[in-house]
Amino acid sequence: MSSARFEFRVNGRPTPVPELPDDERLLDTLRWRLGLKGTKEGCRTGDCGACTVLVDGRSTLSCLTLAREVEGTSVTTIEGAGTDADLAHIVSAFDRAGALQCGYCTPGFVMALTGLVKERGRSAPVAELLDGLQGNLCRCTGYASIARAVALARSEAP
Amino acid sequence: MSSFELRVPASVDEAIAALRVEDAGTVAVLAGGTDLLLDLDDRRTAPSRVVSLRRLPWKTLDWVDGALTIGSTLPLRSLEEDPEVARRLPGLWEAVRNVGSVALRHRATLGGNLGRSAPASDLVPMLLALDAEVDLIGPAGARRLSVDEFVRASRRTALRPGELIRSVRVPESRPSAYLWQRVRPANDISQIAVAAAYSPSEHRWQLAAGGMPPRPVRLPEVERLLGTGVPSEPVLRAAADRASREVALTTDQRASEEYRRRLVGALLARAVRAVAPHAEGRA
Numbered sequence: 001m002s003s004a005r006f007e008f009r010v011n012g013r014p015t016p017v018p019e020l021p022d023d024e025r026l027l028d029t030l031r032w033r034l035g036l037k038g039t040k041e042g043c044r045t046g047d048c049g050a051c052t053v054l055v056d057g058r059s060t061l062s063c064l065t066l067a068r069e070v071e072g073t074s075v076t077t078i079e080g081a082g083t084d085a086d087l088a089h090i091v092s093a094f095d096r097a098g099a100l101q102c103g104y105c106t107p108g109f110v111m112a113l114t115g116l117v118k119e120r121g122r123s124a125p126v127a128e129l130l131d132g133l134q135g136n137l138c139r140c141t142g143y144a145s146i147a148r149a150v151a152l153a154r155s156e157a158p
Numbered sequence: 159m160s161s162f163e164l165r166v167p168a169s170v171d172e173a174i175a176a177l178r179v180e181d182a183g184t185v186a187v188l189a190g191g192t193d194l195l196l197d198l199d200d201r202r203t204a205p206s207r208v209v210s211l212r213r214l215p216w217k218t219l220d221w222v223d224g225a226l227t228i229g230s231t232l233p234l235r236s237l238e239e240d241p242e243v244a245r246r247l248p249g250l251w252e253a254v255r256n257v258g259s260v261a262l263r264h265r266a267t268l269g270g271n272l273g274r275s276a277p278a279s280d281l282v283p284m285l286l287a288l289d290a291e292v293d294l295i296g297p298a299g300a301r302r303l304s305v306d307e308f309v310r311a312s313r314r315t316a317l318r319p320g321e322l323i324r325s326v327r328v329p330e331s332r333p334s335a336y337l338w339q340r341v342r343p344a345n346d347i348s349q350i351a352v353a354a355a356y357s358p359s360e361h362r363w364q365l366a367a368g369g370m371p372p373r374p375v376r377l378p379e380v381e382r383l384l385g386t387g388v389p390s391e392p393v394l395r396a397a398a399d400r401a402s403r404e405v406a407l408t409t410d411q412r413a414s415e416e417y418r419r420r421l422v423g424a425l426l427a428r429a430v431r432a433v434a435p436h437a438e439g440r441a
Contacts, residue, residue, distance in 0.1 A: 135259020
């Protein structure tokens with residue numbers, strides 16, 4: 001079935017992927033076939049959250065998802081900040097809070113938080129948003145600034 | 159070149175047919191994939207065909223007369239978001255929301271958790287305490303087993319070749335609690351977990367422990383010691399002590415046998431105390 005036609009939307013754009021192997025992970029399709037290197041590979045075992053993207057608005061570990069399983073869905077990556085208002089809002093909060101050190105975990109944190117905001121709304125309690133980021137690890141341990149970004153995103157709720 | 163062929167059947171009949179592979183082929187079932195893909199990476203399993211259940215109409219959650227039926231491919235996050243689950247089955251809600259992360263729970267499913275049958279599953283102990291049943295469908299038709307009958311050992315269940323887990327049924331709402339100990343609270347595997355529930359229809363406690371190999375177990379002797387209604391502190395302490403001595407525990411990379419013995423008793427007492435105010439006579 002490797003030759004079967006495959007199409008999904010990526011950051012709002014219809015995106016066909018020719019000759020997508022059945023066993024390919026969404027992470028690899030995004031990075032290596034579509035060149036969207038903002039999505040990071042950390043552990044590849046679902047423990048670090050660096051590969052988090054949105055599938056139909058819901059945070060998803062792209063390392064533990066077969067690309068073919070998201071056929072027909074709408075995928076948003078960190079590169080989609082120009083097409084998604086919630087994502088742009090969170091990127092801006094991280095920016096103004098200086099919520100990154102090496103930056104490797106940042107796209108995963110931003111996508112996970114964007115997903116939470118889509119689920120719970122921008123006025124969700126800070127504690128609930130922080131709780132929902134438990135699956136994202138920062139090896140620089142820059143969590144305090146990330147928590148400030150969460151508070152900033154929250155306090156600017158319209 | 160793909161290491162396996164992916165099938166995405168659009169109906170239950172098609173799915174059951176797709177589970178039949180010719181010659182020396184092997185087949186794996188894909189629900190959320192959060193465990194299967196790890197096994198594929200580690201080459202613990204190397205199927206020639208993977209059958210995805212994503213098109214089957216099983217992402218369901220139904221309450222009928224206080225009984226909850228959960229479709230096997232419903233993402234755990236959807237189960238956690240149902241307000242009735244938190245209200246009527248608080249122990250199940252607590253267990254579900256402690257599986258992995260939000261992003262993992264958007265894909266992971268109850269059917270996958272049961273099919274994988276991990277010794278440290280956070281869901282199996284609670285399902286045991288809730289008397290949950292598993293509905294299966296296969297070439298020979300449908301059958302229903304208790305979770306206790308279904309779960310055997312790690313990656314081993316009563317599932318027959320060609321069968322699929324269709325849904326899980328929780329027969330009644332029960333005051334319940336789920337408590338665990340882990341090295342790290344988030345995104346980790348429980349060293350020991352204890353599930354406690356009180357059946358309002360049968361006026362009795364139902365308990366289970368998990369986190370240790372080969373599988374989560376019920377604790378019938380301890381249940382009998384607790385008796386009916388809210389136990390006194392001496393009775394509760396005797397029951398916790400019994401649990402510490404009776405559960406078969408081993409040392410592995412996550413915890414020592416001795417530590418697990420202490421945990422079983424301590425968590426069991428705490429779980430029963432948490433449920434007691436909601437058991438009969440104190441409501």
